[in-house]
Amino acid sequence: MPVSERVLQVEADGGSRGNPGVAGYGALVRDPATGRVLDIDAAPLGRASNNVAEYSGLIAGLTMARDLDPAARVHVKMDSKLVVEQMSGRWKIKHADMQKLAGEARAILPPSRVTYEWIPRARNKDADLLSNEAMDAGAAGTSWVRSRSGIKVTGAVGGAETATAGPGGGVAAPGTAVPDGGAPAPALPADAAPAGAAGPAGVGTPRRVGRLHHVEIWVRDLAQARATLGWLFQELGYAVSGEWSEGTSYQGAGEYLVLESGPDVAGEGHDRLRPGLNHLAFHAGSRADVDALASAARERGFRLLFADRHPFAGGRSHYAAYLEAPGGFEVELVADPR
Secondary structure (H helix, E strand, O other): OOOOOOEEEEEEEEEEEOOOEEEEEEEEEEOOOOOOEEEEEEEEEEEEOHHHHHHHHHHHHHHHHHHHOOOOEEEEEEOOHHHHHHHOOOOOOOOHHHHHHHHHHHHHOOHHHEEEEEOOHHHOHHHHHHHHHHHHHHHHOOOOOHHHOOOOOOOOHHHOOOOEEOHHHOEEOOOOOOOOOOOOOOOOOHHHOOOOOOOHHHOOOOOOOOOOOEEEEEOOOHHHHHHHHHHHHHHOOOEEEEEEOOEEEEEOOOOEEEEEOOOOOOOOOOOOOOOOOOEEEEEOOOHHHHHHHHHHHHHOOOEEOOHHHOOOOOOOOOOEEEEEOOOOOEEEEEOOOO
């Protein structure tokens, strides 16, 4: 995906009253050129530590930035020295929970497009207010309500359009549908709109709802999965975006994939024939590309399924290789139609 010249600024915060205690996060995306707030998010986290809340705020902010413009560069400002230094790679991440959260954050956008800056708490007031709203909601046993927030969305991506007031005091970009009594959906890139989507008077309403966000695959043998499935993901164009003691994430053009192991993984291993996920299918290029990749995969221990019908096991017009990785997980490599 081409990198946009646009820069989005994420401001994030999190807190815990008791550490661990009642916790919540807050985050916003700002246009650094105009100072306008493009999107906001906050949520109570139940009982959690301050560090978990801070990382949760970062993840929410990066997710909003990606949804607003997946090609933009992002500059993150936080008053958590720990998160900023760890995500910048200057401090090691020793705690397993923090490793996982950092890996999730790195999987949202290519790390090369994200920079981090520590700021004093006094310069992070908007995100701090959002996180306190979330903690207040958690203490009261309720949810954070966007339309009641003290921070309002005041602009659209690119600054070309000024947002207008929506129901409940919320703000919506022109042409953006606002649910009755609810908050406006964030402005999104045009390529996120599903086919046929349209708003009032034929105005397009870009949405990401329904698109795949990520897939998390639990494995018994992480080293084996990294060497087989992880290898295949990278051959297909995914890039390692996070790695911790119990997992690795692989970033695609929008979605990301996770391989994870650890004490919570139960059972003897994956069985593609049991109820649940049977396989993942990937576009793999030309027929020659599929053949070459399938051959290389078999050298790494993958087993060719439905060999008697290969490469048309899915039908006479469907050229594909069905492969079972060591550990039992199935992938399908699909050739582009001729």
